[in-house]
Amino acid sequence: MTLTIPFDNSYxxxxxxxxxxxxxxxxxxxxLVAFNRPLADELGIDTRDTDEADLTAIFxxxxxxxxxxxxxxxxxxxxxxxxxxxxxxxxAILLGEVIDRHGxxxxxxxxxxxxxxxxxxxDGRAWLGPVLRxxxxxxxxxxxxxxxxxxxxxxxxxxxxxxxxxxxxxAVLTRVAASHIRVGTFQVFxxxxxxxxxxxxxDYTRARHYPETETPAQLLRAVIAxxxxxxxxxxxxxxxxxxxxxxNTALSGETIDxxxxxxxxxxxxxxxxxSIDAHGRYAYSNQRNVIVWNLAQFATCLVPLHDDQDAxxxxxxxxxxxxxxxxxxxxxxxxxxxxxxxxxxxxxxxxIDELLALMTEGQADFTNTFRALADGDARDQVTDRAAFxxxxxxxxxxxxTEEDPTATMRAANPWVIPRNHxxxxxxxxxxxxxxAPFERLxxxxxxxxxxxxxxxxxxxxxxxxEVVQRTFCGT
Ligand code: AMP
Ligand code: MG
Numbered sequence: 001m002t003l004t005i006p007f008d009n010s011y012x013x014x015x016x017x018x019x020x021x022x023x024x025x026x027x028x029x030x031x032l033v034a035f036n037r038p039l040a041d042e043l044g045i046d047t048r049d050t051d052e053a054d055l056t057a058i059f060x061x062x063x064x065x066x067x068x069x070x071x072x073x074x075x076x077x078x079x080x081x082x083x084x085x086x087x088x089x090x091x092a093i094l095l096g097e098v099i100d101r102h103g104x105x106x107x108x109x110x111x112x113x114x115x116x117x118x119x120x121x122x123d124g125r126a127w128l129g130p131v132l133r134x135x136x137x138x139x140x141x142x143x144x145x146x147x148x149x150x151x152x153x154x155x156x157x158x159x160x161x162x163x164x165x166x167x168x169x170x171a172v173l174t175r176v177a178a179s180h181i182r183v184g185t186f187q188v189f190x191x192x193x194x195x196x197x198x199x200x201x202x203d204y205t206r207a208r209h210y211p212e213t214e215t216p217a218q219l220l221r222a223v224i225a226x227x228x229x230x231x232x233x234x235x236x237x238x239x240x241x242x243x244x245x246x247x248n249t250a251l252s253g254e255t256i257d258x259x260x261x262x263x264x265x266x267x268x269x270x271x272x273x274x275s276i277d278a279h280g281r282y283a284y285s286n287q288r289n290v291i292v293w294n295l296a297q298f299a300t301c302l303v304p305l306h307d308d309q310d311a312x313x314x315x316x317x318x319x320x321x322x323x324x325x326x327x328x329x330x331x332x333x334x335x336x337x338x339x340x341x342x343x344x345x346x347x348x349x350x351x352i353d354e355l356l357a358l359m360t361e362g363q364a365d366f367t368n369t370f371r372a373l374a375d376g377d378a379r380d381q382v383t384d385r386a387a388f389x390x391x392x393x394x395x396x397x398x399x400x401t402e403e404d405p406t407a408t409m410r411a412a413n414p415w416v417i418p419r420n421h422x423x424x425x426x427x428x429x430x431x432x433x434x435x436a437p438f439e440r441l442x443x444x445x446x447x448x449x450x451x452x453x454x455x456x457x458x459x460x461x462x463x464x465x466e467v468v469q470r471t472f473c474g475t
Contacts (some may be wrong), residue, residue: 002049005056005457007067007096008222010105011179014204017197022063024093024115025124029158032056033128033435034135036152039176043098043152044105054112059153059174061093061113068095072116077184077247078192078297080281085191085228087184087247088118089124094180105208107180107392108152112172125161125166128154129427130475132438134173134258134427138429140445141255141416146233147226148255149177161433169431181205183294184247186250195304209252216302217315223294224323226253229293235284235419236338238366239266242274245280249294259475262420262468265461267359267366273420275470287329292323301394337412338370339395340405351398353390365461374409414448416455421462 032052040047046154047055049406057063064070072089074224079087092111100106111134112126131154141148181201189197206213211221230253234241240246241261260274269285277283278475282290299316306312335352336344344352359369362383399405407467418441426437444455462468 002051003054003065004046005046005065005096005108006098006445007065007069008099008105008431009067009069009096010208011073011094011097011107011392012071012206013101015197017074017194018201019073019094020088020117021069021071022093022116023064023070024110024172026062026174026182027060027157027159027441030056030060030062031156031158032059033132033156033171033430034151034427034438035059035387036139036150039150039152041101043100043108045098045422055153056155056384058132059110060155060157060172061110065095071324072118073180073185074188075182075184075247075323077182078187079243079245079247080277080292083187083191084247085190086118088188089116089180090119090122090337091116091260092175092180104469105175107175109175109399110172112157112170118260123161125159125170126475127158127161128171128430129168130259131173132427132430133261133423134175136418136423136438136441136445137261138175138255141239142450143446143448144237144414144417145254146237146239147230149175149250152176158425164311165315177250177256178206178252179208179250180256181208181251182247182256183249183251183298183301184245185251186298188347190301190304198301199305202302205211205251207220216305217230217312220295220302220316221319222297223253223298224326227291227295228323228330229253230255231288231327232334234287235332236412237414238267238284240271240273240284241262241287242277242282244290244293246297246315249291249298251298260470262423263417264366265467267356267369267417268363269356269360270316273468273470279396288324288327291327292320295323296320305335329332334412338410339373340402340409342402342405342408348398349397351391355395355412358384358387358391365450367414368461370409370413371415373405374413407416411449415451416444416448416459418445419458420468421463422458424468425470 042213058065074088076085077087093109093113097105115124135154138148138151153174155172159170160167161346194222198368199233213219243259262273264271271284272280323470333343364381379388427438444458
């Protein structure tokens, strides 16, 4: 084995009740689909003397690299509002952690690596479609400047997995995260009234992610701040996570667990993609409400850690109640930049809201309309031209006091995003053995704020027959 991963594992030193130690389940005929060399370099993984066979063996789970401490993590979670007292990594295995080149601790996790004690009815596997969707979308999010887990490798297993659609090519994704601690990781210990583990997890999380905080209430405030910014950033690029269960809310503030996620084409605040989200709980504009609910669950977990619990409840309740305003401010900042305002003030909010209303009414393409603002042809994207002209006159007047609104807009409005129909087309091709669309998408999305004429086709909204109505959760 010539691949050296400089592991420095900390989660494996936590009490045994936090996880189950086990190795990935080997697969029959692994083949490497993608490997993210720049990310490997960032993680301090030396691949100079590594051939493809080594990478394939390790990132399929067939070989456990030296220094790894493989384990499946325990957690619980509210799924669509209902509490599941025990979830856990049902198909993922944390190989271990490294300290990256910036001194940051990062998890390296295999997803789709076989059953664990937390698999419940599942097979512990993933198929190529969702693996490549997560690969492309998480890397695109990173390039867009939004906190996210990353994709290090994708491997096919040579084994079929069976889903509603039938037999599909199995695959394993290697995911890199600031950590995999979720709201649900706290919830499992609260549900068990295991105060010692709760305290231990608090200490660990605080030290790993928020060393500047001291008390549980301070930790909550820090998590609130990061999540508020994250949700505003999602909204700013038209992203819909799809399954914002509490087990899919990372305390690090990274976007995690890409399932039936998608970027909007036509703008409508009620847009839902996930086929399992019948009531729109995780619709685009409800994400800002759901995150408050999720962090209220987190706050509940922190109450028993305080000596004066009444005071803690009062303090944390105040912070939870303040969260909608905080998110509104983050949204104003994000959308302010999108219309060229480096620092949008409360008085600027109507300008933002009115444009979004025009876009909703005209079913305007979200990405292309904002991008067109800087090019002066956004008018073509909406239907009510007179209303747009009236808006644009006030907007232009407001821009007069801005130093370089065009630069502000170009830095905030991506030229290209991973459109859902392109992802579906890419998956279809990959299943048929053609990885060219995958590689082309990855190339285009590496610099999403730059106009790249060679990829103009990827900026086109879907034709009626290309529209993907639902993204299935059969992951
Ligand atoms: P997700 O919706 O992907 O966040 O998963 C929710 C829970 O179901 C987690 O505990 C997963 O580990 C588990 N899970 C999802 N798919 C599978 C599978 N194919 N096999 C075993 N567990 C799974
Ligand atoms: Mg999950």
